[in-house]
Amino acid sequence: MTLRFKALAVHLLTATGAVLSMLAMLAAVEERWTAMFAWLVVALVVDGIDGPLARRYHVKTNWPNYDGVLMDLIIDYMTYVFIPAYALFKSGLLPGWTGWIAIIAIVYGSVIYFADTRMKTRDNSFAGFPACWNMVVLVLFALRPNFWISLVVVVALAITMFTNVKFIHPVRTERWRAVSLSMAAAWVGFALWAVAVQFHPQSWAMWGLVISSLWLLLAGLAQQMIPARRG
Numbered sequence: 178m179t180l181r182f183k184a185l186a187v188h189l190l191t192a193t194g195a196v197l198s199m200l201a202m203l204a205a206v207e208e209r210w211t212a213m214f215a216w217l218v219v220a221l222v223v224d225g226i227d228g229p230l231a232r233r234y235h236v237k238t239n240w241p242n243y244d245g246v247l248m249d250l251i252i253d254y255m256t257y258v259f260i261p262a263y264a265l266f267k268s269g270l271l272p273g274w275t276g277w278i279a280i281i282a283i284v285y286g287s288v289i290y291f292a293d294t295r296m297k298t299r300d301n302s303f304a305g306f307p308a309c310w311n312m313v314v315l316v317l318f319a320l321r322p323n324f325w326i327s328l329v330v331v332v333a334l335a336i337t338m339f340t341n342v343k344f345i346h347p348v349r350t351e352r353w354r355a356v357s358l359s360m361a362a363a364w365v366g367f368a369l370w371a372v373a374v375q376f377h378p379q380s381w382a383m384w385g386l387v388i389s390s391l392w393l394l395l396a397g398l399a400q401q402m403i404p405a406r407r408g
Contacts, residue, residue, distance in 0.1 A: 180234060180235075180239050181239045181240060183234045183239070184231075184234045184235065184236040184238075184239035184240035185240045185243075187227055187230045187231050187234055187236050187240075187245070188236060188240060188243045188245055188248065190223065190226070190227050190230070191223070191227045191231075191245055191248050191249055191252065192248060192252075193223060194220050194223055194224060194249075194252035194253075194255075194256060195251075195252055195255070197216050197217075197219055197220040197223065197256065198216075198220060198252060198255040198256045198260060200216045201213045201214075201216035201217050201220065201256065201260050202255075202260055202263075204216060205260055205263055205264050205267070208267065208268070210264060210268060210318060211372045211373075211375050211376070213260070213264060214315050214318070214368070214372050215369070215372050217256055217260065217261070217311045217315070218315075218365060218368050218369055218372065220252070220256040220311075221256070221311060221312075221365065222365060224249070224252070224253065224256070225347075225348060225361070227245075227249070228249075228348060228349070229348060231245055250291055253291070253308075254287065254288065254291060256311055257287075257308055257309055257310055257311050258283060258284060258287040258288075258308055258310050258311075259284060260311070261283075261310040261311045261313070261314035261315075262279070262280045262283040262284050262310060262314075263280070264314055264318075265279055265280065265283075265310075265314050265317070265331075266279065266280045268318070270317055270318070270321070270324065270327055271324050271327055271328060271331075272324060275324055275327075275328045278328065278331075278332065279327075279328060279331045279332075282331060282332055282335040283308075283310055283331065283335060286308075286335045286338050286339070287308040287310070287338070289338075289339075290305065290306075290307075290308050290338045290339070291308065298343060300350055300351065300352065301346055301349035301350055301351075302343050302344060302345050302346055302349075302350045302397055302400075303343070303344040303345075303346060303397070304340075304341050304342075304343065305337055305338040305339055305340050305341070305342060305344070306334045306335075306337040306338045306342070306344055307338075307344050307346075308338060312364070312368075312390065312393075313330065313331070313334065315368055315371070315386075316386050316387070316390050317330070318376055319371045319376045319382070319383050319386055320383060320386075320387070321376075321378070342397070342398060342401070343397035343398060343400060343401045344393075344394070344397040344398075345357055345393065345396045345397045345400070347360070347361035347393065348361075350397075350400075352400055352405060353396060353400070356392070356396075357392070357393070357396060360389045360392040360393055360396075361389075361393065363385060363388075363389045364385075364386065364389035364390065364393060366385070367382045367385035367386045367389060368382075368386065370382035370385070371383065371386060
């Protein structure tokens with residue numbers, strides 16, 4: 178396969194996220210939450226793979242007809258934002274007015290964030306919470322905290338999207354990347370485990386989700402507070 182067609186294959190891999198989002202949405206409409214999250218986790222894995230492949234095969238040069246960044250953003254909005262927000266609202270985790278506040282904060286704030294040209298930092302991290310609501314909502318489904326805690330988490334993260342608080346990209350942020358990649362892989366594994374046991378509260382998957390989520394959530398802030406060594 179020539180380099181040009183390898184670049185095309187990467188675009189086609191990215192595009193499978195649209196199919197996965199539709200499968201997740203169909204499951205969500207039927208309130209089959211574990212199936213929905215299973216599709217969303219698969220979409221997350223695809224999203225984690227296609228970026229490195231796109232850079233390896235120089236898709237902008239070898240197949241410029243398709244805008245991979247635009248395609249990725251469209252799919253990310255569906256899988257990271259829209260479907261998780263719908264699930265959070267319809268599941269009853271945030272009842273009444275709290276659900277309305279959450280979904281408006283999520284969908285409105287995220288679309289503005291996605292359009293912000295300042296969302297990436299110099300070290301390929303994110304400036305502000307990168308709208309990974311698929312991960313947040315999955316953890317909320319797994320832990321089932323008091324609705325006030327869920328509301329505070331959602332609103333706080335929505336506000337954080339418009340700050341300079343740093344959030345790592347597990348693949349592209351070079352500092353502590355070995356740990357971050359391991360934690361991201363662990364998160365995916367624990368998420369699939371939690372889905373497989375239908376979010377059983379006694380499963381060890383819950384602890385794994387908490388630990389890996391805390392690293393992915395706070396590692397960027399820690400990097401801001403701890404200067405990197407030079408030389």
